[in-house]
Structures are given as C-alpha cells and as structure tokens.
Amino acid sequence: MGQQQLLLLVAGAIIVALAVVGGLNLFGGSTTQANKDAVIQDLMTVASVSQSWCMKPALMGGGGGSFTGFTLAKIDWPATNDNGTFTVNGTPTSTELKVDGKTKAGTTITVTLTVDANGKIGTALTGV
Template identity: 45%
Template sequence: MGQQQLLILVLVTIIAGIATIIALNVLAGSAERANIDAVRKDMLTIASASQSWYVKPAAMGGGDDSYTGMTFKTFSFPTEGVNEDADIAWNANGTYQINTAASSSFIITGHPATCNGYVEGTGGCEEADQLTAEVTPNNIDWDTEN
C-alpha cells in the first residue's frame, strides 16, 4: 500500500508541475497581447488627436488642413517623454513615431514594450513586432500584417 500511495503522490506532483507551466505560459501570452492592445489604443488616440489638429485653423494653433509640421508637441497625447525633434514619444505601453512625409497623411509606428529588443524612447522592435497605421483626415488604415 505504501508504494501505491508514493506513486500517486509522484503523479500528482508531476501533473501539478505541468499545469503550473501551462498557466504561466498562458499568462505571459495574455500580458503580451494586452500590451499590443494598449499600443493600438494609444495609436488610435494619437490618430484622433492629430485629425482634430489637422482640421483646426492655423489661427487657433491647428494644422489648417495639413499634417505638415505636426509633432507630438502640437497635439495632446499623454507621454513619459518626447525626443528633441518631437517625432518620437513613449509611455509605459511602448514607443511611438510619427512620419509626416505628406501633407494629407502620415504614418504612426508603434513599438510595444513587450517586444524583443525594445528600448524605451527608440523602439528597437523587429519589424514583425511593430504596429503601423496610415492616418488621413477621415480614416486610419492599419497594416494588417501585425
């Protein structure tokens, strides 16, 4: 009877260990997914604020129907820091970069804080881990690869 109880104890310990490992993997995946969702939300906030800035007349501190000259200092977005050129900002969720190559649209690139190689304020995520969206005055087009 002692050997049977010992065998059951060993089996229960192994099963509990496997269940613990599975639970930790599920939680780690959930945390990463939550961070990506938070970065998407921040990118939507940036897009919305920039669209409002775009339509505001220059006399009121807006873009006067142009994204030219837009930076993170021209509209409201809560950050922990902004680089010298004000085209890169970061917060607890990640790092964001705006590229205003055209007057009627711009690109937002988001680097989630949970990606491999992430460095606050510079991003550093591999391209496959980045989130990208093109913002126009009336639309936001997400790069669907991420």
C-alpha cells in the same frame, strides 16, 4: 502500500507542475496580446487627436487642413508610455501622416492618416 502512496504522490506533483507551467505560458500569451491591444488603442487615440489638430486653423495652433509640421509634442502625446513607444514615421505631408507604435515585445504597428480631395480623413492600421 507505501510504494503505491509514494508513486501517487510523485504523479500528483508532476501533474501540478505541468499545470503550473501551462498556466504561466497561457498567461504570458495573454499579456503580450493585451499590450498589443493597448498600443493599438493608443494609436487610435493619436489618430483621433491628430485629425482634430489637422482640421484646426493654423492661427489656433493647428495644421490648417494639413499634416505638415505635425509632431507628437504638438498634441501633447508622450513618446513613451506604459504600453510602448510612439514615433512619427517619416515626414508628415499635407495629405499623409504615419505614426508608429512599438509594443514591449518589439512589434511595430503603424496608423496612417490620409486626407482625400474633399478634405475627408481616412485611417488605416498595419502590422496588427
């Protein structure tokens, strides 16, 4: 009877250990996805505020219908926050702006804003 109890105790310990390892792996994957989602949300916020900046007249501190001269500092957006790091990709032109967001895991996601001939601004995400 003593050997059977010992065997059940060892088997129970192994099952608990496997459950803990599985739970940790599952939790780790969830935090990575949550960080990616947070960076995407930050990029969409940057896109929204950038659109406002672009449409604001230059005399009021905006772009006057152009992204030329845009920086994250002009919309008071930090280059780094709890979610990741953010940079303007290349040089903004009158019709296009690209902003990169890098997650803690190193994944780069880019939001691209373009102004069409009618002045309408479109938004696209890549690297999602």
